[in-house]
Amino acid sequence: MSVADSVEFVPEPWFSTGRFARAALVAVPGILFGGGLVARIAGSTEANPWYQSLTLPALQPPGPLFGIAWAILYTLLGLALAMVWGTREAKGKRLAIALFAVGLAINLTWSPVFFKLHMISAALGIIIAMLVVALATAWAFFRVNRLAGWLLLPYLGWLCFATGLNVSILMLNPMADAMQIGI
Known part of the structure; x- marks a missing residue:
């Protein structure tokens, strides 16, 4: 029996190689930039007149909080990826x-459908699809890397909250x- 035969193979942890750093340098800024760009183009700001005309639910957070929340969530998504x-x-x-x-592709469709096309019910279908795919993604991430799976839990929580907001906005408007209305 050689020394090599007696040594058990232990895979390197994700953080012990430069692979994580290289992946993070691409994933985190890419996801942040892409998400922010789509939201900006879709008019998901306080300056959107259609959005300003809506009756919003009592639990609706102030506009700037959405930007902060999404920046944190996109950072966590990028790190998990x-x-x-x-x-x-x-x-x-x-x-x-x-x-x-x-899931990211579905995520990037929600803002244009809601804010640009004013299709609240279609946006609800999209966010439900996002939630289903995010659950499957978290499960798959847990199987590959537990910490990566845990990093998706705030995103899942936010999607549940956002789904409730979408339902409330549809019911109120x-x-x-x-x-x-057939537009």
Whole structure:
């Protein structure tokens, strides 16, 4: 028996290589920039006249809080992605990254549908799809890297809260929904 045969293989942790740092340098700013750009283009600001005309639920946070919350959430999403991306030879890694990509693509459609197209009910369908894919992504991330999975939990919580806000806005403003009034 050689020394190599008696040594148990222990995979390197995600943080012990430069892979995590390289992945984080791409993922975090990319997700922050992409999310912020889509929100800005969609007019998801306090200056949006259509949004200002809506009756908002009592639990609606002030506008600046959304920007802060999303910056934190996108940072956590980027770090979680970098952890999974930087994990070598992990079973389920490709599925986890694919689910993340699908979820991010769905996420980036919500703001234009809600703020630009004024389709509150369609936006509700999108956010429910986001929640389902985010749950699957968190499960897949947990299987690859536990910490990465934990980092998605605030995002899941926020999506639950945002889904409630979307439902409330739809109920309070049925005639503002472009899908309901046939625009």
